[in-house]
Amino acid sequence: MLQYIVIGLFSVLAVSFWVLQVIQHDRFEEMAENNNQRTLPLRAPRGVVFDRDGRVLVENRHAYSISIVREHSKDLNATVRLLAHVLGLDPAGVKEIVDRHRREPTYRPIMIIQDATLAQVTAVTAHRLELPDVVLEQVPTRRYIDALAAHLFGYVGEVNDAQVASDTSLKSGDIVGQQGIEKSYNSLLMGQDGAKRVVVNSVGREIRTLDEDEPAEGQRLRLTIDSDIQKAIEDGFAAAGEGGLTNAGAAVVLDPRSGEVLGFSSLPAYDPNAFASGIDRATWASLNNDGQRPLQDRAIQGRYSPGSTFKMAVALAGLEEGIITPDFTVYCPGHADFYGRPFHCWMDRRGGHGTVDLRRAIAESCDVYFYTVANMVGIDKINKWATALGLGVMTGIDLPNEVQGLVPSTQWKLQARHEKWYAGETISVGIGQGAVSVTPVSMAVYASALANGGTRVTPHLLSAVDNGSGWKPVPAPAPQSTADIDPDKLEAIRDGMWRVVNDPRGTGVTARVAGRDVSGKTGSSQVVGLQTHAADKTNKSLRDNGWFVFYAPREQPTIAGVVFLEHGIHGGNSARLAHHILETYFAKVDGRPVPPSPTPDTMKFDFSDADR
Amino acid sequence: MFERRLYHHIDWALVAAIFALCALGVVMIYSATAARTTSHLYLTQIYAIVIGSGALLLTLSLDYRAFTEKSHLIYIGLIALLLYVMFFGTVQMGARRWIPLKFVNLQPSEFAKIGVALVLAKFFADNRGTPSWTDLVIAGLLTIVPLGLIAREPDLGTAVTLVPVFLGVAYLAGMRMRILGILFLGLVLLTPIVWKFGLKDYQKSRISTFLDPSQDAKGAGYQQIQARITVGSGGLMGKGFKHGTQGQLQFLPVAHNDFIFSVLAEEQGFAGVLVALGLYLFVILRSLEAAQLAKDRPGAYLVLGVLASFTFQVIYNITMSAGLAPVKGLTLPLMSYGGSSMIATLAGFGLILNVRMRRFTN
Numbered sequence: 001m002l003q004y005i006v007i008g009l010f011s012v013l014a015v016s017f018w019v020l021q022v023i024q025h026d027r028f029e030e031m032a033e034n035n036n037q038r039t040l041p042l043r044a045p046r047g048v049v050f051d052r053d054g055r056v057l058v059e060n061r062h063a064y065s066i067s068i069v070r071e072h073s074k075d076l077n078a079t080v081r082l083l084a085h086v087l088g089l090d091p092a093g094v095k096e097i098v099d100r101h102r103r104e105p106t107y108r109p110i111m112i113i114q115d116a117t118l119a120q121v122t123a124v125t126a127h128r129l130e131l132p133d134v135v136l137e138q139v140p141t142r143r144y145i146d147a148l149a150a151h152l153f154g155y156v157g158e159v160n161d162a163q164v165a166s167d168t169s170l171k172s173g174d175i176v177g178q179q180g181i182e183k184s185y186n187s188l189l190m191g192q193d194g195a196k197r198v199v200v201n202s203v204g205r206e207i208r209t210l211d212e213d214e215p216a217e218g219q220r221l222r223l224t225i226d227s228d229i230q231k232a233i234e235d236g237f238a239a240a241g242e243g244g245l246t247n248a249g250a251a252v253v254l255d256p257r258s259g260e261v262l263g264f265s266s267l268p269a270y271d272p273n274a275f276a277s278g279i280d281r282a283t284w285a286s287l288n289n290d291g292q293r294p295l296q297d298r299a300i301q302g303r304y305s306p307g308s309t310f311k312m313a314v315a316l317a318g319l320e321e322g323i324i325t326p327d328f329t330v331y332c333p334g335h336a337d338f339y340g341r342p343f344h345c346w347m348d349r350r351g352g353h354g355t356v357d358l359r360r361a362i363a364e365s366c367d368v369y370f371y372t373v374a375n376m377v378g379i380d381k382i383n384k385w386a387t388a389l390g391l392g393v394m395t396g397i398d399l400p401n402e403v404q405g406l407v408p409s410t411q412w413k414l415q416a417r418h419e420k421w422y423a424g425e426t427i428s429v430g431i432g433q434g435a436v437s438v439t440p441v442s443m444a445v446y447a448s449a450l451a452n453g454g455t456r457v458t459p460h461l462l463s464a465v466d467n468g469s470g471w472k473p474v475p476a477p478a479p480q481s482t483a484d485i486d487p488d489k490l491e492a493i494r495d496g497m498w499r500v501v502n503d504p505r506g507t508g509v510t511a512r513v514a515g516r517d518v519s520g521k522t523g524s525s526q527v528v529g530l531q532t533h534a535a536d537k538t539n540k541s542l543r544d545n546g547w548f549v550f551y552a553p554r555e556q557p558t559i560a561g562v563v564f565l566e567h568g569i570h571g572g573n574s575a576r577l578a579h580h581i582l583e584t585y586f587a588k589v590d591g592r593p594v595p596p597s598p599t600p601d602t603m604k605f606d607f608s609d610a611d612r
Numbered sequence: 613m614f615e616r617r618l619y620h621h622i623d624w625a626l627v628a629a630i631f632a633l634c635a636l637g638v639v640m641i642y643s644a645t646a647a648r649t650t651s652h653l654y655l656t657q658i659y660a661i662v663i664g665s666g667a668l669l670l671t672l673s674l675d676y677r678a679f680t681e682k683s684h685l686i687y688i689g690l691i692a693l694l695l696y697v698m699f700f701g702t703v704q705m706g707a708r709r710w711i712p713l714k715f716v717n718l719q720p721s722e723f724a725k726i727g728v729a730l731v732l733a734k735f736f737a738d739n740r741g742t743p744s745w746t747d748l749v750i751a752g753l754l755t756i757v758p759l760g761l762i763a764r765e766p767d768l769g770t771a772v773t774l775v776p777v778f779l780g781v782a783y784l785a786g787m788r789m790r791i792l793g794i795l796f797l798g799l800v801l802l803t804p805i806v807w808k809f810g811l812k813d814y815q816k817s818r819i820s821t822f823l824d825p826s827q828d829a830k831g832a833g834y835q836q837i838q839a840r841i842t843v844g845s846g847g848l849m850g851k852g853f854k855h856g857t858q859g860q861l862q863f864l865p866v867a868h869n870d871f872i873f874s875v876l877a878e879e880q881g882f883a884g885v886l887v888a889l890g891l892y893l894f895v896i897l898r899s900l901e902a903a904q905l906a907k908d909r910p911g912a913y914l915v916l917g918v919l920a921s922f923t924f925q926v927i928y929n930i931t932m933s934a935g936l937a938p939v940k941g942l943t944l945p946l947m948s949y950g951g952s953s954m955i956a957t958l959a960g961f962g963l964i965l966n967v968r969m970r971r972f973t974n
Contacts, residue, residue, distance in 0.1 A: 003900050009927055010893045013934075014886065020844045020934055021882040028844025035841065036857045201861035 036199050037210065044191030045140035046156070047218030049181070051227040052262075052463060056145060058153055063141035063277060064116045066124055067109035068098060072133040079133055086123045086131075087113065108173070109135050115277030142182075142276035148230050151266040151297040152399070152461070154180020155275035178275075179297075181221070181461055183400045188465060191218030220466040224260035228594050229253055232584035233265045235597040236563075236577035241267075243600030245607070246543075246567045248292055249574075250299035250440040252459070253561035253581060256448035256551055258476045259457030261397070262559065263581065266298040300395075300402040303437040304564065307523030308365045308507075308571065309547045310386070310432025312450055312493050313407075315358060317385035318373045319489040326358045326492035332368035339424040343371050362496025363506045365522065367431050374430025379421055382429060383409035388483035390445035390456045391438050396480055397459040405438040432523060443549055443562040445480075447520075450497065451551035451560045453490060454483035497521055498554050501575075510604075511550060511575035513582045519557075520550030520578065522571025543567040548574035552582055559585050573605050621969040622672075626898045629891050630946065630961055634661050634954075636888060637872060637947030643854045644868040644875045653868055653949055660951035664958030671962030675970060679963065680737070680910045683730035687754070690727035693720035694761040701765075709765050719952035721762040721770045726960050728755055728777050729917030736785035737910040743785050751782060769942035773921040780920030781913045784903070835871075838864050840935030843877040850881030868949045870941060873933035888947075892926050899961075902968035911967040918960040 020028065049058035066087065073079055080098060084091035094112055101110045113120060116136075124136055142156055159174045169187075170176060176190065177183035194215035199207045233251045241247035253263040270287055287295050296302065318324040334352030335344045345367035347353050353366045361369035374382060387393055392407030406412070408429060410421040428434035438446075441459060448457050458477040465472055497519040500508040507522040524544040546568030551560035559582065563574040580603075584594045638661070642654040671679070679686070693711070697720055701708040710717040732751055739747050755778040762771040783792070842858035845851070854860065856878035859867040867875050877885050896919065903915035922945055929944040931937040943950050945957040 003897050006893065006896050006900070006923060010889055013927065013930055014889055016931075016934055016936060017843065017877065017882055017885045017889075020840065021846050021877065021885070022848055024844050025847045028841050029847065031841045032845035032857055035838075035863050036861050199857070199861070201863075207861065 036201070038198050038200050038206075040135075040196045040198060041137075042194035042196055042213070042215045043137070043139050043175075044193045044215035045217045046142060046175075046182075046191060047189040047220045049153070049189075050220065050222045051225045051230075052223065052260075053226065054222070055227050057148070057223065057225065057227070059143050059145065060140040061143045063114070063139050064121045065111050065137045065139045066113040066116050066120065067111045067135045067137065069109050069133050069135050070098075070106040074133070076133075079131060082127065082130060083112065083124075083134055086127050087116075087120050089113075104172070109137070111173075111278075114139070115141060142272070144272045144276070146231075148227070148234055149225070149264060150180075150269035150272050151299065152180055152225070152264045153272050154178060154182040154400075155270075155272040156182050157275055157279070179401075180272075180399060181223070184398050185221060185462065188221060189218040192216040217468075219468075220471075221462060222464040222466070222471060223461050224255075224262065224463045225264065225461065226262045226585075226588070228584055228588055229263035229581060230265070231597075232581045232594070233263045233563075233577070234267075236580045236603070237265065237267050239598045239600050239603045240565060240568070240573070240577065240605065243603060243605050245569070245573060245600075245605045246565050248298070248566035249564050249568065250297075250302060251561065251563045251577065251581070252299050252441050252444035253559060253585075254444050254448050254457065254459055256451040256457065256557050256560035259445075259448070259459045259479070260463065260476065261459050261461050262585075263561070264299060264461070266296070266300075266302075268292050268294040270294050297399070297401070298564070298566070299440045300397060300399055301439070302564075303403060303405055303439055304545055304547075304566075305434075305525035306391070306432040306436060306438045306443065307525035307545070307547055308367075308431055309443065309446075309521050309523035309549050309562075310391070310436060310438075311362060311365070311370050311430075312497070312521060313386035313389055313391060313446070314370050314374050314377065314382055314430050315362065315493050315496075316389065316485070316490070317377045317381045319358075319492065320385060320485065321377060321381050323376050323381075324358070324373055326489070326495075328373075329355050329357045330361070330366070330369040330372045331355045332366050334368075336368045336371055338371060338375055338427045339422075341424065343367070343427055358492055359496040359499060362493065362521065363499035363503050365500075365507050370430040371427045372430075374426050375423070377426075378423075379426045379429060380409050380411075382426070383407050383412075385483075386436075388454065388456070388481065388485075389449045390442050390480070392436075393442070393480070395439075395441050395445045395456075395459050396477065397441055398461050398477075402441070403439055405442050406435065407438075408435040433525065440562050440564045443547070443564070444560065447549040447551050447560040447562055449483070450490070450494065450549075451519075451557035453487060454485040456480040456482070494519060494554065497551075501550075507571060508548060508550075508575040510572050511548065511579045511582065513552070513579065513586060516552050516582065516586055517554035518550060518552040518578075518582055519554050520548055520575065522575055523547035523549075524569070524571050527567070543569050546571050546574040548572075548578050550575075550578050550582070552586075558589075570606055576603050576605065618969050618973070621972065623898060623902070623965055623968050626895060626902075626961075626965065626968075629895045629898070630958070631661075633888070633891050633895070633946040636876070636891075637944075637949075639853075640872050640875050640879070640947065641868045641949050643856070643879060644859045644872065646854050646860075656951065657949055657954070660954040661958070663951070664955040667955050667959040668962035668965075671959045672966045672969070674966075675973075676911060676914060676963055676966040677908075679730055680734045680914060683727075683734045687727050687731040690720065690724055690758060691761070694724070694758055697721075698761060698764065707765050707767055709767055717951075719950075721758075721765065721767055722950075722952040722956040723959075724758045724762060724770075725773055725777055725921045726918060726956060726963070728758060728774050729781065729914055729921070729960075729963075732778065732781040733910045733913035733917055736781055736913055737908070739785075741786070743782060743787050748782060748787065748791065751778060767941065769940040772940075773925055773942070776920035776924040777917045780916040784913055784916050785909075835865055835939045836935045838935075839871060839874050839933060839939075842871070842874040843934045846878040846881045846885075848882050850877075850879045850884055853879055855879060870929070870939075870943060870948065871933055872948045873930050873944050876947075877933065889930070892930075896923050896926070899964050902964050905971045906967045907971045907973075911970075915964050915967050918963055922957065922960065 045060040051057050080094050081091050084094040098110055156175050157178045159170050159176045164170050177186040194213040196212045197210040247268055250266045332345055332353040334348035335342055356366045356369050386407040392405045394404050413419055413421045429436055457479050460477050462474050500506040501511050501518045501520050508520045511518050511520055524546050546565040548563045548571050551557040563577045565574045580598050587594045638654050638657050641657050645653045702710045702712050709719050755774050759771045759774045842864050858864045858878055859875040864871050899919045903912045906912040925945050929942050943953050
């Protein structure tokens with residue numbers, strides 16, 4: 001009888017093995033593969049960014065990230081404790097990171113440190129056996145050389161849920177551009193992540209590689225930016241900061257023929273490198289709470305009164321509408337009354353400009369002249385010609401989140417305020433005050449349009465793309481519009497602008513570069529009402545903003561732009577920055593060495609109260 | 613003593629099956645430990661087989677009656693060794709099981725099966741007729757003493773293998789099935805009480821984990837799930853010699869030892885499993901035949917005593933290897949890595965061969 005029991009038991013065993021090994025084989029085979037095969041992501045480096053001369057602006061460096069893969073955790077709490085200890089972190093903080101990702105699938109790594117120090121990498125490597133669920137990954141990380149032009153490059157960061165939802169090619173954990181060209185050209189820069197399938201043993205050690213799908217590096221971009229111009233701008237701002245003038249402002253320099261952006265700055269800035277390795281909360285909070293708003297890109301998002309730089313638009317409206325000629329004169333006693341209210345010229349305390357024609361009115365920035373012309377032309381014609389020159393409209397620059405300025409009109413006031421436009425309101429608009437507001441980038445387009453005869457070029461940063469098969473030039477975007485302007489009439493305005501810089505009585509002589517026929521226009525705009533203004537000139541935050549728009553040379557200009565100094569007191573101070581930019585530019589054109597970085601002493605900023 | 617004609621009565625088929633299983637074991641140990649280049653466990657196993665063969669020759673050449681007659685001395689010696697281990701044994705992996713000798717570590721618990729089989733064979737053979745309650749209690753005590761000592765080491769797995777020895781011999785001696793039934797019923801009734809008061813939490817978790825391994829996939833249920841994956845992924849023909857992933861990459865713990873059969877199933881597939889099962893079944897049936905052929909009661913009792921623990925261990929280990937039984941530190945006799953187990957098992961088969969060989973002698 002015993003033998004039958006034994007035979008019976010062995011038959012049961014044989015059937016059991018048959019069920020496991022033959023019937024359920026596929027299921028267990030898959031489980032065995034899940035056990036010993038891991039797919040590791042190989043991060044694709046983002047594309048390298050060059051300036052117009054082929055100098056590297058943004059590249060990649062190797063950073064190490066440290067993550068926990070819960071799928072392989074035997075005791076997650078023990079891992080958190082040990083890892084925090086090994087890395088020298090607060091266990092509660094590590095736990096919090098893990099908790100935040102608790103609902104994600106367990107195979108997805110939870111990144112604890114994005115850019116580990118060498119000591120941390122070594123420490124984790126040494127504890128490999130105790131931490132089989134901790135993954136050390138080499139991640140290419142952005143490096144912004146010299147941290148120039150922060151707002152131009154923007155920054156990268158982990159993709160957010162909304163971005164994943166709107167773009168199917170993105171997946172959680174991807175690093176994408178969040179601002180600047182990193183964002184606008186993200187699809188070119190991003191590259192294709194690869195993967196590596198490896199066999200691992202029970203403690204997670206890699207035994208061998210089964211196959212490898214190489215990551216494809218993002219496309220290389222060549223920008224229109226000229227590093228020397230960019231540096232000249234930022235050096236100028238640095239000198240203004242050191243000299244105690246201001247550390248805020250923006251500058252945009254274009255090629256007025258094409259709209260190529262040669263230099264682009266907004267200050268104060270941030271360090272994009274801090275974002276590249278995962279910005280910590282304290283830094284992020286301090287950037288957000290900073291009263292100077294370093295995260296704001298003033299060049300495309302700041303809206304300011306243009307002040308006297310607006311006068312060319314008023315002049316053009318008067319000339320093109322046939323209301324004035326260049327020889328039209330106005331007597332400036334220093335002030336004038338319109339609609340029963342007195343309006344002052346900045347020369348009021350010195351007795352006014354006397355009789356001025358259009359050219360002199362521009363050169364010496366006579367307010368009374370432009371009050372008069374604006375009153376004669378009317379708001380809607382000013383709006384028409386200011387818009388034709390690029391003000392109050394978007395420039396279409398290839399950067400995200402550009403903001404639109406405003407040039408008022410009767411229609412605008414009716415729609416926005418449900419009120420009629422009063423003729424008296426036009427007077428202030430004549431000198432770029434009142435409801436007018438512009439962005440620095442639109443001012444650069446304005447300067448370009450005055451330089452090239454009325455074409456609103458589209459500012460753009462991308463000049464060529466290399467997807468691995470050589471550089472392919474990117475055609476310049478079409479101009480936004482071209483105004484039909486009588487060259488003779490425009491020439492009168494341009495005469496005035498030349499005299500701003502080259503006539504001894506001009507307001508922008510500080511921008512003068514010998515033999516280069518620099519043309520431009522200064523402007524300053526009040527930050528608060530006149531009375532408070534006069535009462536408290538010493539308070540830095542109440543100082544006027546200083547503008548300078550320029551182009552050069554006078555005939556066939558090849559460079560145009562704007563320098564805006566927040567609380568820079570005078571347009572003349574901005575003209576000093578422009579001078580350094582232009583010196584640098586022409587030195588390069590001639591093949592001479594670029595001028596040395598300016599200092600507060602060489603810049604000779606004007607702190608006097610004299611306006612405009 | 614060893615007469616020449618006895619040579620012709622040796623069950624060569626059984627010997628061949630036994631050594632075939634030993635060889636299969638060595639091959640699988642080699643495969644399971646090949647990844648660890650410094651380890652030569654398969655060589656150690658070959659030495660153990662050589663020494664075990666010597667032990668087999670020893671237990672074969674002397675008349676088995678000489679062993680049963682002196683079984684009380686063997687039994688006392690065994691208890692002494694177990695007591696020695698208890699106080700002076702070396703500790704490995706949290707258990708005090710070994711006596712360090714010059715070249716090998718001796719594990720006396722492995723030899724307890726033979727000792728208990730011998731002493732029970734003599735005890736029941738001396739008490740003719742259906743065993744009385746007193747007989748059963750005395751036999752039970754003879755089993756419980758070494759069992760308790762081994763369980764204290766702790767080595768619950770090996771300790772439990774003494775129970776089939778007792779049941780096998782007592783059954784053959786004519787213990788009423790009713791008594792077996794009562795014992796079984798008592799056990800069932802005791803279960804809830806033991807569950808409530810007798811088990812520690814970790815022991816409870818082991819049992820509940822067995823019933824549903826996925827509830828603790830990384831802890832106690834890990835080995836069981838891994839065992840199932842190992843066996844199931846082997847398929848019909850296996851992944852090939854040294855090509856198993858579960859054993860090679862150490863997802864399966866102690867693959868060369870408790871889970872050697874899983875390695876076989878993974879690398880040689882269902883086909884290999886059938887061959888091994890066939891060999892074990894042949895060994896067991898052939899040994900049962902030896903018990904039937906035995907010319908006296910001590911002989912039959914001895915064979916069944918030795919065979920009962922062997923059979924129990926084989927069936928339990930193979931069931932466990934497929935992840936179908938809770939994981940216990942119970943080796944697969946003849947195949948698992950382990951010197952003492954190999955020597956004791958071969959010595960036991962020496963006795964079984966001995967009984968069959970001497971079925972015509974007086």
